[in-house]
Amino acid sequence: MAAPMLRGCCLARRGALACIDGGSRHGRGAAIGCRSSGKRGRSSVAQQPLITAQKSGKGEHAWAAVVGLEIHAQISSNSKLFSGSQVQFAAPPNSLVSFFDASLPGTLPAGYQITQQRLPIAVNGSLEYSVCVGKKRSQVITRTARIKQIQLEQDSGKSLHDELRSQTLIDLNRAGVGLLEVVLEPDMSCGEEAATAVRELQLILQALGTSQANMAEGQLRVDANISVHHPGEPLGVRTEVKNLNSARFLARAIDSEIERQINELENGREILNETRSFDCKLGCTIPMRDKEGKQDYRFMPEPNLPPLLLYDTASLPPGADPQQVINIDRIREQLPELPSETREQLVQQYGMLPEHSFTILNEVGLLEFFQNxxxxxxxxxxxxxxxxxxxxxxxxxxxxxxVNESPVTPSALAELLNLLDRKAISSSAAKQVFEELWRSKGKTPSQIVSEKQLELMQDGEALNQVCLAVMEEHPQVVLAMKRGNPRAINKLIGLVRKATLSRADPTVIKEILEKKLSS
Structure with a gap:
């Protein structure tokens, strides 16, 4: 299976730009790969869409969807990019704001967003990710999304809308927080595919320590650029759905917007180049503002920031202090194990199915639980x-x-599996013990087995007598078994287990019954 990874990004000298837009986040005007008319060109990635958006009526063409993403990840840092203000989730409004963040008189001329949008730190890379498909989701398909660029920028403040009082309040706690923006080209075709790509990137960022990427805390936010077209025709006008903060909502928002655009076009209406948001209660996107023809964003070089110089080993200046320069090759050598490598190791070392390795890794904390x-x-x-x-x-x-809230610890589950492995308890008893572990915090599996008398019978002679008694009590079942009825043996096993209060091993019971019937 191909390894999902970030690769092939070109790195060079990078400066910084200031975006002046009256306090709003910067935009890009036309969408990724767009012409100025708002219609996009074709993607250069030769891969089949994961799904066809929707079949039209008889005799009409099918629709295909195209999705590009802008992903904003909050950098792991205790302070903001250019001030000493603390970074903390759910702090009281405007409690983490310095004079610089608020752009008060006498400070450096803030009041605008600093971004590398025009001079990104990396360009022309790719993100490989895998999607599980099929009825049982047992087929793994590897996909590739091109990375247009990766850049650093400042986060902006947050608007809090009080509809009851018709007021909009501003919280500047996030203003100046460092963001990593990853721009993915429009190489995806549906919500599930986009959500999977974002989840893969999230795992990579967490593995690298670049970002905690907790979507619930706003540390990873996604803007989706979406359009639909008939296969073989130019790409359609796109819309942008902003600030999606969960993988589930991302998938729902994209699929909802695809459906909306198809319905609009099939009913003779046009798609506007606009910004929309996703209403999770209504399950649909709603318009925010029209983007067509507007030129709200202007950029200028930031004079207070020196260029950021990046080198590889070949271009490193002679005599340069390795502690004072950024050597890309040195960083590459220190990279930790990436999610794709972890999944491959799970498959090879433990004989795990590929789709199971995805589940183990995708659930936060589950890999560590499994390993323990x-x-x-x-x-x-x-x-x-x-x-x-x-x-x-x-x-x-x-x-x-x-996972970290589970009352069942790795040690408890390991002890339960050890009891099962040495045949001290049956499979059904193990499930009873497991259920009791959830209710009886602090008890060990061995204590529960002892209290409920769930141990398997170890006295072979006693079990032999129980089997004999059951056979004598049910001669018709014994006769059916002798005549070759395959269900009869299971019936007898069930009767013996009932007589022993499920404390007998079904495999041992079967061996005893077959031996007696053949004698």
Missing amino acids: VIKETRAEPKKVTSWILNNFLGFLKQQNLA
Whole structure:
């Protein structure tokens, strides 16, 4: 399986630009790959769309959707880019604002956003990600989205709208916070594909330590550029859906906007080049502002910032202090294991199915939980994987809990699997113990097994007598088994387990029954 990664970005000398737009975030005018008319050219990536947007009526062409993304990740830092103000989630409004952030008289001339939009730190890269498809989502397809550019910029303040009082209040806590913006070319075709690409990038940023990328806390926000067209025809006019802060809402917003655009065009209306937002309650996008023909954004060089100089080993000036320059090759050598490499290792080391490796890695904290269980159990890795995905993860979702909120610890699950592995308890008893672990915090699996008398019968002679008694009580079932009825043996096994209060191993029961019937 191809490794999802960021690659091929060109790096060079980069300066900084100031965006002056009266306090708003900068925009790009035309969409990625657009002509000034608002209609885009074709993508240069030769890959089939993941899905066709929608089939039209009989005799008409199908629709295809095109999606590009602008992803803003908050840089992991305790302070803002150009001030000492603290960065903290959910702080009281305007409590983390310096004079510089507020652009008060006597400070440096802020009041505008500093961005590398015109001179990005990296260009022409790619992001590889994999999508699970098929009825059981067991088929893994690797996709590629081109990265147009990666740049640093400042975050802006936040508007808080009080509809009851018809007021808009400004919170400057975010103003000046460092952002990493990754611009993906329009190489995606649906909401699920875009959400998967964002999730892959999120994992990469977290692995690198670049950003915590917690979407719930606004540390990763996405703007989606969307258009539809008939295959083989020029791309349509795009709309931009702003500030999507969850992968689920991103997928829903894109699919909703695709459907809206198709309906508009099929009913003879035009698509406006506009900015929209997603209303999660209504499940649709709503207009924010018209972008067509507006020239609101102007850029100028920021005179107070020196150029950022990046080198590789070949271009490093002779005698340069390695502590004072940025050497890209040196950084590359220090990169940690990336998500794609982790998934590949899970597949190779533990015999895990590729689709299972995605689930293990995508759930926050689940990989560490899995690894801790593996360290403490003698059970086979495949059994550990099955229990974590089918039982542990299922309970988490039922209770709407995160992995780190689980009352079942890795040690407890490992102990339970050890009991099961040495056949001290049956599979059904193990499930009872697991359920009890969720209710009885602090108890160990061994304590629960002892209290509820769930141990498997270890007395072979006693079990032999129970099997004999069941056979004598149900001669018709025994006769059916002798005549070759395959269901009869299962019936007898069930009767023996009932007689032993499910404390007998079904495999051992079957061996005893077959031996008695053949004698």
